[in-house]
Amino acid sequence: MIAGGCLCGAVRFEINVGAPLVVRHCWCRVCQYLGAGNGMVSAGFPRDAVTASGPLNDYVSRADSGSTMHRRFCARCGTHVFSEAEPRPHLIFVRVGALDDPNLARPTANIWVKSAPAWAYLDAGLPRIDGQPAPPEI
Ligand SMILES: [Zn+2]
Numbered sequence: 001m002i003a004g005g006c007l008c009g010a011v012r013f014e015i016n017v018g019a020p021l022v023v024r025h026c027w028c029r030v031c032q033y034l035g036a037g038n039g040m041v042s043a044g045f046p047r048d049a050v051t052a053s054g055p056l057n058d059y060v061s062r063a064d065s066g067s068t069m070h071r072r073f074c075a076r077c078g079t080h081v082f083s084e085a086e087p088r089p090h091l092i093f094v095r096v097g098a099l100d101d102p103n104l105a106r107p108t109a110n111i112w113v114k115s116a117p118a119w120a121y122l123d124a125g126l127p128r129i130d131g132q133p134a135p136p137e138i
Pocket residue numbers: 006007008009010011074075076077078079
């Protein structure tokens with residue numbers, strides 16, 4: 001069981017698996033907005049494995065790919081917790097900073113590297129993918 005929540009504690013979630021399907025450090029422009037300039041690390045899980053409670057707001061937008069995206073964040077403190085893409089309802093991405101133990105989710109790739117600022121620090125030991133990689137298989 002993996003657990004986490006937002007900064008203020010109003011939102012809590014549990015994930016009924018031992019490890020994420022995939023963990024990526026994303027440098028798309030949206031992640032730079034939400035990550036205060038840096039890229040954002042997100043871990044993918046089967047949607048069915050995640051249960052959440054608390055006041056989550058949903059920011060809906062359309063990605064460059066045309067997919068409708070749902071980004072869910074605490075209504076009280078604003079911490080971003082989940083991201084979901086409508087074409088992939090079986091997957092949910094969890095912001096790794098919201099895990100009680102972020103050590104459980106080490107990134108395995110940098111994605112959207114073409115959007116990263118010139119000063120970005122990219123782990124030299126990880127693959128660099130210019131745009132969006134294929135979703136994980138489950
Ligand atoms: Zn909160």
